[in-house]
Amino acid sequence: MSTTLAPASPTTSADALGTSAARARSAVLEVRIHEDPGRFRVLTGDRPTGRLHLGHYFGTLRNRVRLQDLGVELFVIIADYQVLTDRDIADDLTAHVEELVLDHLAIGVDPERATVFTHSAVPALNQLLLPFLSLVSVAELNRNPTVKDEIAHSRQSAVSGLMFTYPVHQAADILFCKANLVPVGQDQLPHLEVARTVARRFNDRYGDGTPVFPVPDALLSEAPLLLGTDGTKMSKSRGNAVSLAASADETARLVRGARTDSERHIVYDPAGRPEVASLLLLAALCQGRTPEEVAADIGSAGASALKRTVTESVNEYLAPVRARRAEYGRDRAYLRRVLREGNERARAVADATLAEVRTAMRSHY
Incomplete structure (x- = not known):
């Protein structure tokens, strides 16, 4: 059983494969999804920092509904803890969380077939962050291009530890439910590669011949690039987007x-x-x-x-x-019920995964 980190950086595999190879792999996955959607579990989601807009819809949201309707099991995380990665406080968090639930219901996410949940309501998910952090080095996190970009555009007075460990937290999001498929854009490949690295290293170190985690695949989308009304990137914070809730x-x-x-x-x-x-x-x-x-x-x-x-x-x-x-x-109680039931399902999955992790690490006392 390995006790040292593998030498590859989190971005090495993605860089070596290249985007063209990742797209070729996605084409194969699309065929397999249509052949047997039940073999796939998807993890996707958003940070509750404001209402979702047309860029989100055509970039990711309608693809979530497509996968759900094909029969893929869908987990949608409302990443409320990750709001703090690039800002000092989370303003209007409760309202933003409810708005995200509302947006997903409006576009066709079915809470009977999909699990919609929040970070903060699933303690076992967040507990996975600790063993996962032991599987990556500071140098690897420091080289992650997405982390560098997040830090460069951070709204915090100083870079927090949460910001620095953002990719490992995302790995916990993906692996807690043993998702084997993650729809991403090209810019998110380095983050997904961290999750793939964590899964491989955990399996090598603790799996004892039996993998605990699947190594998740990227499903690259042909997301259209829509500019905001000011000609820059469409963004919640820039006031340059048409939200789904706009009249x-x-x-x-x-x-x-x-x-x-x-x-x-x-x-x-x-x-x-x-x-x-x-x-x-x-x-x-x-x-x-x-x-x-x-x-x-x-x-x-x-x-x-x-x-x-x-x-x-x-x-x-x-x-x-x-x-x-x-x-x-008009029925806010229903929104809260959707979230409560989704949180309960996510907690049950996370608790089972954490128990398996403890057993693998021989820390199940």
Whole structure:
């Protein structure tokens, strides 16, 4: 049984594989999901720092519903502890948690088939962080590019230990339920590689020939890059996103203020005209068409016609989501029940995993 850390850094495997190999692996996984969805368990989730928006929806949320509807077991974590990774306090946490539950119900996550839960309600999950930290070195965490980026954009007065151990905490999120599939974007591959490293090292050190944890696979998504209305990355904190909870009038106001350019003829040119291209892509996603087709319809009608098309497309697409959101929002007791029942299921899974870990580590007294 190994008693030393393997020499590879958390990012080495992802770097060696390359994104193209990861995408090839994802294509294979998609085939297997359709053949036998019951063999897969997915862990995914969000930090409760504000309402989810269209970037979240087309980037990750609708894929969660797709996997659920295919028959994959879905765990959705509301990572309330991780709010503290890049800010000194968690403002309006209870309200933000309920809003996330509401957003997920509105888009079609079914609490009868999916487990929606919070970090803070599952003590055994967080207890896994301690043995997992013993399996990675400080140097490995320091080299993680995602940690570096999080630190660079941190809103804390100083970098906290929680920020530094963020990838290992995510490993605990993934492995507590023995998820074997994690939908991620390319930028999250280094984080997932930490979870893969922790799983392998725990199995090598304590598995005694029988793996305790699966080594989770990345399911890379072709997430579209949608810019915010100011032409920068769409973000909750920048006020440049159309949230799923926005009204039709609020959507119209936000889109009217979106940055475009001075050229009247509308074409899809992501490199040369990124703001216009992002609006075209958004309309196309809502219409189920290509951005080029949307651009051809607008032609020389200019930015005002483009924004009108985007507004109408978004409002029509989100109408049923907003209707469900309003219906669920009238019953806050139901939201709390969904979360309570999800927390109970997650605790049962985490308790069983922690008991298995203690047995493997010979610390089950």
